[in-house]
C-alpha cells in the first residue's frame with residue numbers, strides 16, 4: 001500500500017487530487033473527496049483496516065502520526081463508475097471547518113494533492129462522463145437562486161441543450177454532404193430544386209442558431225437574476241415603491257426630500273426569477289458633498305443594472321428616461337393622488353394602494369428578456385461562452401447561405417458550413433482547447 005512518502009502521480013502520470021466538497025462553515029456533515037488512481041489507497045490508509053471495497057466503512061480517521069481525528073464514514077467508487085470516471089473515495093466526517101481541514105490534511109499527507117477549482121468536474125469532462133454544456137449546467141444548479149433558475153439548470157444538466165445542439169449538428173452535417181457532393185460532381189450541375197432545398201435548410205439552421213443566441217437574455221436573467229434600479233428626483237416615491245415591491249419596510253420613507261442618501265439593495269423573487277432592486281438617492285442640485293457623493297455612487301450602480309425604473313410623481317419635470325435606451329421603464333408614481341402631468345406610456349403605480357405593482361414587475365421581467373412561459377421544447381444557453389458559439393454558428397450559416405445565393409464555388413459554401421459545424425461542436429464542448437476549459441472551470445469552487 002502507498003506510504004506517506006511517495007506523494008505524486010502513479011505510473012499512469014495522473015495525480016490524485018483531494019478537496020473539501022461541502023460548503024465551508026458549520027454543517028452537520030462534511031465531505032472530503034479524493035479522486036485519482038491512488039484515491040482508494042490513500043483513504044484506506046487514513047481510516048485503516050485494509051483496502052476499501054465498494055462497501056461503506058465506519059471508522060476513525062487518523063493523521064499520519066497516529067493521532068485520531070474524527071469518526072468518519074468512508075466509501076469507494078471504482079473507475080469508471082464514479083463522478084470523475086476515476087477511482088474516487090470519500091470521507092464523510094462531522095461538518096465544521098477545523099475538522100474538515102484536519103481530515104483533508106491527513107489525505108494530503110498520504111499523497112494526494114489539493115484539487116484546483118472545478119478540477120473534479122474537469123476530469124469528469126476529460127473522461128467523457130459529462131460534456132461541457134452539462135458541466136456548466138452543473139455549476140448553474142449549484143448557484144441557482146430561484147426555482148426557475150434551478151429548473152433551467154436541471155433541464156440542461158439532463159441534456160436538453162446538448163440534445164438540441166446535437167440535432168443541429170446532424171442537420172448541418174447532412175447539408176454539408178450535399179454541398180460536398182456538388183464539389184465532387186460539378187459537371188452534373190445543380191438542379192434548381194436541390195439548390196432551393198439547400199438554401200432553405202441553411203436559412204433554417206441560421207434561424208435556429210439565432211434563436212439560441214437570443215435566448216441568452218432569458219437564460220442569463222434566470223441564471224444570474226435581474227437587477228433593477230429605481231431612479232428619479234428627490235421625493236418622487238422611489239423608496240416607497242421599493243418597499244411596496246418587496247412587501248416590507250426595507251428603505252426609510254419621509255416627506256422631506258433627500259431621505260435616501262446611500263443606495264440600498266433588496267432582493268425578492270418575481271415569477272420565479274431572482275430580482276435585486278436598488279433604491280438610489282434622489283437627484284437634485286446640492287451643496288452637500290455627502291449627498292452629492294451618494295448620488296454619484298448611485299449612478300455608478302445604476303450603470304450596471306439590467307432595468308432602470310424612471311420614477312415620475314407628476315410634479316417634478318417629466319423624465320421619459322430615453323438616456324437609458326432599452327433598459328428604461330417609465331413609471332408615474334403616487335397614482336392614488338391623481339392630477340399632475342402624466343404620460344400614457346408610463347406604468348401607473350401607487351405604493352399606498354398597491355396599484356400597478358404586478359404590471360410593473362411583469363414589465364421589468366419582460367424588459368430583462370425573461371420569456372413569460374417556459375416551453376418544454378425550448379433550450380436556453382446560459383453562459384456568455386455558449387452564446388458566443390451560438391452566434392458564431394449563426395453567422396457562418398448566414399455566410400454560407402449568402403455564398404450559395406451568389407453562386408460562389410461550392411468549396412466556399414462548404415467551408416462556411418464546416419465552420420458552423422465546428423462552432424456547434426464547441427458550443428457542446430467537443431474539441432475545445434485548454435484555454436476555454438480554464439475559463440469555464442475558473443468559475444467553479446474548489447471541491448466541485
Ligand SMILES: Nc1nc2c(ncn2[C@@H]2O[C@H](COP(=O)(O)OP(=O)(O)OP(=O)(O)O)[C@@H](O)[C@H]2O)c(=O)[nH]1
Pocket residue numbers: 233234235236237238239240241252253254255256257258259260261280281282283333334335336337349350351352353
Ligand atoms: N399618496 C402617496 N404618497 C406617496 C406614495 N409614494 C410615496 N409617497 C410619499 O411621498 C413622500 C416621499 O416618498 P419617498 O419614498 O421617501 O420618496 P423618495 O423618492 O425615496 O425620496 P428621496 O429618498 O428623498 O429621494 C413620502 O411622504 C411618501 O409617503 C404613493 O404611492 N402615494
Ligand SMILES: [Mg+2]
Pocket residue numbers: 238239240251252253259260279280281282
Ligand atoms: Mg428615498
